[in-house]
Amino acid sequence: MAKKPVHVTSEIGALKRVVLHRPGYELSNVKVEEFETCWIHDAFYLECAQREHDAFAQILRDEGAEVLYMEELLAEAMEQNPRAREAFLSEYMDQAPIPDPWLVPLVRERLESLSDNREFVAKALSGMRLRELDLAAGPRTLSRLAGEGLAPDDLVVPPLPSSYFSRDPIASIGTGVALHRMYYAQRNREVLFYKTFLTYHEDYAGTPFWYDTASAAHIEGGDVLNINESTLAVGISERTEPAAVDQLACNLFWGAQPSAVETVYAIKIPYGYETMHLDTVCTQIDYDKFTVYPGMYDDLRAYRLRKGDEHGEVAVEELAGSLKEILQMATGVDDIMLIECGGGDPVEASREQWNDGSNTLAIAPGKVCVYERNVVTNEALRKAGIELCVAPSEELSRGRGGPRCMSMPFERADL
Numbered sequence: 072m073a074k075k076p077v078h079v080t081s082e083i084g085a086l087k088r089v090v091l092h093r094p095g096y097e098l099s100n101v102k103v104e105e106f107e108t109c110w111i112h113d114a115f116y117l118e119c120a121q122r123e124h125d126a127f128a129q130i131l132r133d134e135g136a137e138v139l140y141m142e143e144l145l146a147e148a149m150e151q152n153p154r155a156r157e158a159f160l161s162e163y164m165d166q167a168p169i170p171d172p173w174l175v176p177l178v179r180e181r182l183e184s185l186s187d188n189r190e191f192v193a194k195a196l197s198g199m200r201l202r203e204l205d206l207a208a209g210p211r212t213l214s215r216l217a218g219e220g221l222a223p224d225d226l227v228v229p230p231l232p233s234s235y236f237s238r239d240p241i242a243s244i245g246t247g248v249a250l251h252r253m254y255y256a257q258r259n260r261e262v263l264f265y266k267t268f269l270t271y272h273e274d275y276a277g278t279p280f281w282y283d284t285a286s287a288a289h290i291e292g293g294d295v296l297n298i299n300e301s302t303l304a305v306g307i308s309e310r311t312e313p314a315a316v317d318q319l320a321c322n323l324f325w326g327a328q329p330s331a332v333e334t335v336y337a338i339k340i341p342y343g344y345e346t347m348h349l350d351t352v353c354t355q356i357d358y359d360k361f362t363v364y365p366g367m368y369d370d371l372r373a374y375r376l377r378k379g380d381e382h383g384e385v386a387v388e389e390l391a392g393s394l395k396e397i398l399q400m401a402t403g404v405d406d407i408m409l410i411e412c413g414g415g416d417p418v419e420a421s422r423e424q425w426n427d428g429s430n431t432l433a434i435a436p437g438k439v440c441v442y443e444r445n446v447v448t449n450e451a452l453r454k455a456g457i458e459l460c461v462a463p464s465e466e467l468s469r470g471r472g473g474p475r476c477m478s479m480p481f482e483r484a485d486l
Contacts, residue, residue: 075274077481079243080300080331082355083433084483086136091128091478092237093140094120096197097230109198110257111232113469120466124235127440127462127477134434134460139481141237142196145264146188148272155271156188159263163195166260167228174227177204192264198230234261236472237479238350241265242295244303245331247279249319254289254310279328281319288315293348293476296355298401299486301333306349309342316376320385324378335376336401338394350475351430353394356457357437358486360408361398362429362448365420373397410455412448419447430473434460436486440474442467 075088099117101109128138149156160182169175181204185191202223221227240262242249250266253259262284269275282290294306303323305316316337323332340352352364373390380386390397398407412429413420429448431439437457441449442464449459462474 075481077243077246077248077275077278079297079480079483080245081297081483081486083357083436084486085435086131086134086433086480086483088137088139088482089131089478089480090139090141090144090237091124092142092235093124093128094232094235095142095193097234098232100197100230101232102224105226105229108226108257109229109232110255111470115232115469116466120235123463123465123467124477127467127474130440130460130462131434131478134438136434137482141234141264141268142189142192144268144272144275146192148268148270149188149191151273152271155267156191158271159195159267162263163260166263168256169227170221171227174201174204177206178228180205196231196234196264198226199228201225201227203227229257231258231261233258233470233472234264235467236470236476238292238472238476239348240292241269241479242292243480244281244295244297244323245300247281247328247330249282249290249292249295250280250284251282251290251292252284252286252288252315253291259284279326279330281322281326281330282315286315286318288312288318290315290319291348292479293350293472296349296353298336298355299403300331302336302401303332303334304336304338304349304401307337307339308348310348313337317385317387320376321383324385325383333378334401336390336397337374337376338397339372348476351473352424354429354431354433354475356410356431356433356439356452358402359404359406360410360437360455360457362412362431362452363394363409364412364424364429365415365417371397408455410451410457412445414447414451416447430475432474432478442473444468 098115098120101111106112132138164179169178178199185194201221240251250262269278290311294308294311296304298304307313320335323330340349353361355361371394375388375390377386395407395409412424431441433439439457440460440462443461444464452459
C-alpha cells in the first residue's frame with residue numbers, strides 16, 4: 072500500500088485529507104470541580120456533541136475529503152508495530168500527573184490489561200479514577216491508612232476532554248509537521264497521541280518533524296497558518312512564545328530535512344482567553360479574503376523572519392503597517408478583503424467571536440465550514456460571496472473552538 076505523506080501548502084487549497092478526533096468518554100468524565108484540572112469549562116452532553124461532530128465529519132466527506140481519526144490511526148500503528156504501544160505507554164506514564172507514586176504501577180497494570188488497542192487508546196484519553204484500580208494489589212501507604220488519601224471517585228489520571236480540537240497538538244507545514252509543546256501541561260499530553268502514530272504508522276513513519284515537543288518554548292497549532300508553499304504566518308499569543316517561532320523558523324530554514332518555507336511572518340495578537348490563538352481572530356477563506364475579529368487591530372505588531380547568511384542564522388525585521396498591509400505583503404495579493412466577525416458590530420462581534428465566528432475552516436477557495444450559531448458573521452460571509460457549509464454547534468462550541476480548531480489537514484490541493 073502506498074504511503075500517504077503530509078502535503079499542506081496553504082490554508083485554502085481543496086481539502087483532500089484531514090485528521091479529526093471524535094469526542095469520547097473523556098468529554099464527560101469530568102466533575103464540575105475538576106474543570107480547571109482537566110482544562111475544560113463546561114459540562115457536555117456527550118451524545119449530542121458526538122452527533123454534531125459526526126455531522127461535521129460528513130460535511131467534509133461530502134466535499135471530497137478523506138476523514139481520518141487520530142484514535143484509529145494510533146490504534147492501527149500499535150497493531151502494525153508493537154513498539155508503538157510500548158513507546159506510547161512509557162511516555163504516557165511519565166506525563167500522567169498521578170498524585171500518589173504508589174499508584175503508578177497500578178495505573179500501568181490497568182492499561183496493560185487492555186489487549187484491544189482501540190480500547191487501550193480510549194482509556195488513555197478518558198482518564199482513570201481510583202475506584203478503577205486494583206487497590207488490594209497495591210501497598211499499604213500511610214496516607215491511605217490514615218484516611219487522607221484519594222476518595223474512590225477522585226481522578227488518578229485526568230481525562231483529555233479538549234482533545235477533539237486536533238488543530239493544536241501539531242501543525243501540518245508543507246510535507247512535515249511540528250510537534251508542539253502546548254501551553255498547559257494537561258493539554259500537552261495530547262501531543263503524544265499524534266507523535267506516536269506519526270512515528271510508527273506505516274502511512275506516516277518518516278514524516279519530517281519541524282518542531283520538537285521537548286523544546287522549552289510553547290507553541291500551539293491554532294497559531295500556525297500556511298500562506299503558501301514558501302510562506303508561513305505564526306501568531307505570537309498567550310500560548311505561542313516568540314522563542315518558539317525563532318526555533319520553528321530555524322528548523323524550517325536550516326533543518327536536516329528540506330523545507331520549502333523561506334519566510335515566516337510573526338503576528339502578535341492580544342493575549343487572553345478570548346483571543347487564545349491567531350485562528351480565533353483571523354483565518355484565510357479565499358485568495359484575497361480573511362475573516363477577522365475587529366478587536367485584534369488594537370495591538371498589532373508584526374515581524375518577518377528569513378534565512379540568515381550564516382548556517383543556523385535567522386534574520387528578523389520588524390514590519391510597519393496595518394493588519395491588511397501585512398497580509399497583503401505575506402500573500403502577494405494587492406487588495407485583501409477583511410470580513411469582520413459579527414459584521415463589525417461591537418456587540419455581535421464580541422458574542423460571535425466568543426463562539427468562534429472567525430475560526431472558519433476553508434474546504435476550498437471561497438468555500439468554508441462555519442458554525443451555524445454565528446448568524447451575523449455567516450451573513451457577512453455570504454454577502455462577500457463566500458459559500459458556506461454550516462455545521463451544528465450547540466455542544467461543540469462549549470469547548471471554545473470552531474471548525475478550524477477541530478481539524479488538522481494532512482493533504483490539500485496545491486493552488
